[in-house]
Amino acid sequence: MPFNSIDGKFVLDTSAILSRKYDLSSSIFYVTNSILKEVEKGKISRYLEMAESSLNIIDPDADSIARVKRAAQKTGDINRLSHTDIEAVALALQIGATLITDDYSMQNVSTVLGIKANSASIKEIGKVIEWVYRCTGCGRIYEENTGSCRICGHALKNYPRKTRKIEEKDEKASSTG
Numbered sequence: 001m002p003f004n005s006i007d008g009k010f011v012l013d014t015s016a017i018l019s020r021k022y023d024l025s026s027s028i029f030y031v032t033n034s035i036l037k038e039v040e041k042g043k044i045s046r047y048l049e050m051a052e053s054s055l056n057i058i059d060p061d062a063d064s065i066a067r068v069k070r071a072a073q074k075t076g077d078i079n080r081l082s083h084t085d086i087e088a089v090a091l092a093l094q095i096g097a098t099l100i101t102d103d104y105s106m107q108n109v110s111t112v113l114g115i116k117a118n119s120a121s122i123k124e125i126g127k128v129i130e131w132v133y134r135c136t137g138c139g140r141i142y143e144e145n146t147g148s149c150r151i152c153g154h155a156l157k158n159y160p161r162k163t164r165k166i167e168e169k170d171e172k173a174s175s176t177g
């Protein structure tokens with residue numbers, strides 16, 4: 001993986017900001033414009049005031065967004081993610097930050113991309129689903145969706161191979177890709 005998590009950079013998604021657990025007067029936090037827009041719909045302007053001069057607002061580049069979309073397609077999370085969600089994950093990927101979110105799909109996609117993801121207020125996601133492709137005929141497992149089975153010619157279907165524990169150390173999270 002080209003990215004390593006650099007300690008001290010954190011992308012906060014909407015749920016993380018709404019948890020009000022973070023001292024936004026610190027300059028270690030990053031959001032996108034779309035996250036900020038979502039948050040401003042809520043009534044926490046006083047909490048946001050303390051972030052005025054310190055919060056880093058960056059929108060991710062197209063390449064990072066595309067990589068997140070591809071990963072979400074692969075894990076099957078794509079339909080559960082809003083554009084704001086995708087941008088938050090993409091920003092964390094782009095700047096090598098830890099993503100703070102309570103959203104399981106965002107956490108799942110982050111993990112397959114080697115992004116460190118932490119929960120803001122609920123229990124951390126303990127495992128990640130790894131999707132592979134299974135032949136509907138002979139049951140053979142494929143890493144890539146080749147369309148049909150090389151052996152018997154039947155169609156392949158999305159199949160959760162196994163789940164694994166997410167380790168605290170981020171070296172383990174970068175084994176995919």
Ligand SMILES: [Zn+2]
Nearest residue numbers: 135138149152
């Ligand atoms: Zn087969």
